[in-house]
Amino acid sequence: MTTVPFLDLKAATQELRAPILEALTRATDSGWYVLGKEVNRFEEAWASWTGAAHAVGVANGLDALTLGLQALGVGPGDEVIVPSNTYIATWLAVSAVGATVVPVEPSERTHNLDVARVEQAVTARTKVILPVHLYGQAAELRPLMALAQRRGLKVLDDAAQSHGATVDGVRVGGLTHLTAWSFYPGKNLGALGDAGAVTTSDAVLADKVRVLRNYGSRVKYANEVRGVNSRLDELQAAVLSAKLPSLDHWNQRRVAIAERYQRELAALPLVLPVLAAGVSSVWHLYVVRHPRRDALQAELKARGVETLIHYPTPPFLQPAYPEFKPQAGRWPIADRFAKEVLSLPIGPHLTSAQQTQVIAALEAACRARG
Numbered sequence: 001m002t003t004v005p006f007l008d009l010k011a012a013t014q015e016l017r018a019p020i021l022e023a024l025t026r027a028t029d030s031g032w033y034v035l036g037k038e039v040n041r042f043e044e045a046w047a048s049w050t051g052a053a054h055a056v057g058v059a060n061g062l063d064a065l066t067l068g069l070q071a072l073g074v075g076p077g078d079e080v081i082v083p084s085n086t087y088i089a090t091w092l093a094v095s096a097v098g099a100t101v102v103p104v105e106p107s108e109r110t111h112n113l114d115v116a117r118v119e120q121a122v123t124a125r126t127k128v129i130l131p132v133h134l135y136g137q138a139a140e141l142r143p144l145m146a147l148a149q150r151r152g153l154k155v156l157d158d159a160a161q162s163h164g165a166t167v168d169g170v171r172v173g174g175l176t177h178l179t180a181w182s183f184y185p186g187k188n189l190g191a192l193g194d195a196g197a198v199t200t201s202d203a204v205l206a207d208k209v210r211v212l213r214n215y216g217s218r219v220k221y222a223n224e225v226r227g228v229n230s231r232l233d234e235l236q237a238a239v240l241s242a243k244l245p246s247l248d249h250w251n252q253r254r255v256a257i258a259e260r261y262q263r264e265l266a267a268l269p270l271v272l273p274v275l276a277a278g279v280s281s282v283w284h285l286y287v288v289r290h291p292r293r294d295a296l297q298a299e300l301k302a303r304g305v306e307t308l309i310h311y312p313t314p315p316f317l318q319p320a321y322p323e324f325k326p327q328a329g330r331w332p333i334a335d336r337f338a339k340e341v342l343s344l345p346i347g348p349h350l351t352s353a354q355q356t357q358v359i360a361a362l363e364a365a366c367r368a369r370g
Contacts, residue, residue, distance in 0.1 A: 004345050004354045006306040009185055011349035012250075013192075016242060020192075023238035033234050035214070042237040043197070045244055046181075050173025052199035054206035057232025058213050061160045061182025064196040065093030067230060068156045068178040069128065071198075071208035074099050078127040083113050084314060085334035086132045090158050091315045093180075094130070102126070103316055103324070105333045109274045111287070112139040119147055128154045133162030133172060135310070136188070136254075136284035140276055141167045141175050156180060161284035163188040164251045168278050173199045178209075183240055188254070188284055189247050191236040250348035254283040257346050257355060261286055264359050268366045271340070285310055289340040297342055299365035305358050308343045 013020060027038045039057050047055035058064050074080060076098035082090050084103035094101045104121045107114045113131045129148055131139040139157065148155045159165075159172050160182035166172070173179045183195035198209045211218050216227025258273070258281070265272060271289035275281055287310065290296045297307050314334045316324035328335065345358055 001304045002357070003304045004306060004350075004357050006308050006343070006345050007186055007347045008349045009190070011347075012190070012243070012246075015349070016246060019242040020239055023242040024235060027234045027238040030234070035231055036234050038234040038237040038241065039232050042232070042241045042244075045241060046197055047173075047199060049171075049244065049247075050179070050199050051171050052174030052179070053201040054199065054203065056198045056206055056209045056213065057237060058196045058198060058209070059230040059232065060194040061158075061180060061184060061196040062089045062093060063213070063228070063230040064180035064182065064198050065090065065130075065156070065158060066096045067209050067212045067228070068180050068198050069093055069097045069099065069130075070212055071178065071205050072128055072154045072156060074127050077125065079123060079125040080128045080130050081113075081118055081121050081126060082130045083132050083134070083334075084316060084331040085111065085311075085337050086134065086158070086315065087160075087311055088315045088318060088320065089160075090130060090132055091321065099127070100125070101315075101321075101324075103331055103334075105331055106134075106337075107276070108333055110137060110140075110276045111135065111273075111337065112137060112276070113144070115140055115143045115147065118144065122147075122151055122153070126151070126153060128156055130156050130158060132158040132160075133165055135273070135281070135287050136161050136165060137273070137275060137281035138162055138165035138167050138172050138279040140279065141172070142278070145176060154178075160184070160187065162282055163247060163284075164282045166280040174201045177202060178205055183236070188251060188282055189240060189243060192239050193233075193236055195232055195236040195240065197232065251282045253348040254346060255281075257350055258283040258286050260355060261344065261346075261359070265362060268362060270362075270366070283346055285343045286346040287341050287343050289337070290342060291340060293340050293342050296365055299368055300358075300361050303357075303361035303364060305361045306345060309341060310343050311341075312338055314338050 043055040078099040080094045155176040181197045183191045212227040216225040
């Protein structure tokens with residue numbers, strides 16, 4: 001029996017082997033390995049691609065979130081509204097700057113932050129709203145930005161999973177005060193290791209992030225603030241530049257796969273993804289829900305289909321946040337999602353035959369499990 005992998009990372013590298021090797025050779029031969037031409041080249045290209053005025057490369061997606069919050073002046077005594085059903089990195093960034101995490105439940109339809117619940121969670125201490133474009137679907141940024149403007153807040157969006165997602169036809173990246181990106185290898189645009197960036201159309205904020213990522217310095221040995229070492233690597237920047245021209249095509253392939261899933265799984269006893277009005281998804285993940293998820297996953301594995309769970313334990317139940325565990329009943333939607341969500345194989349190199357096998361396995365598994 002042939003196994004369908006959840007995601008084939010080697011295929012992307014093989015497809016672009018020649019330009020990737022050329023980029024790595026160029027960077028290696030340059031003799032300049034930190035904050036050089038490759039980083040500048042990618043920052044300019046990424047800013048242009050997202051529609052933002054500025055891009056600042058950093059070491060990884062968590063640092064992008066953390067430095068974004070620092071640039072916005074967030075610290076002890078401040079509250080940051082985050083989704084209750086996100087990857088823990090979103091929460092960790094808030095904790096890293098000493099601020100208070102305020103979890104808010106998602107929409108049951110889209111899995112993204114529920115704007116009405118966000119408004120109810122705003123207090124006098126709230127400083128930032130931090131939406132996540134979960135699974136590749138853009139969050140509803142227009143009402144969130146309107147809320148932020150009414151209440152004097154800032155918005156930092158976590159776009160780690162949404163390279164190319166749109167709101168009213170405009171790509172995310174320059175629609176909020178700051179946008180944080182991850183280029184972890186499994187992302188729609190992935191490096192060959194950890195990498196990240198912050199985009200913004202605010203020159204002052206961009207400058208703050210640049211200083212913070214480089215030991216708090218813009219001139220060597222002159223340290224203006226207490227920064228960190230979080231610089232996008234020249235080699236990773238070169239790889240990202242080599243891959244970027246393929247991103248639109250790869251996203252289109254993901255969309256086609258998701259549309260086929262939507263059509264051919266509609267009759268099965270699964271909760272399929274729903275898009276909010278006015279937004280698009282680049283389908284970083286295709287996530288269904290089933291009340292007996294673990295049994296369904298086991299059936300699919302037996303039929304040669306690899307799946308993953310994003311995410312099996314919500315942040316408020318993680319040992320890293322013991323103070324939230326006694327309050328876990330306040331976030332029942334996130335708790336239920338963690339027990340029901342299942343991510344199916346999707347990626348630009350999933351073949352039609354492989355997707356046919358996934359669909360057939362789901363049909364058989366649903367018949368077996370109900």
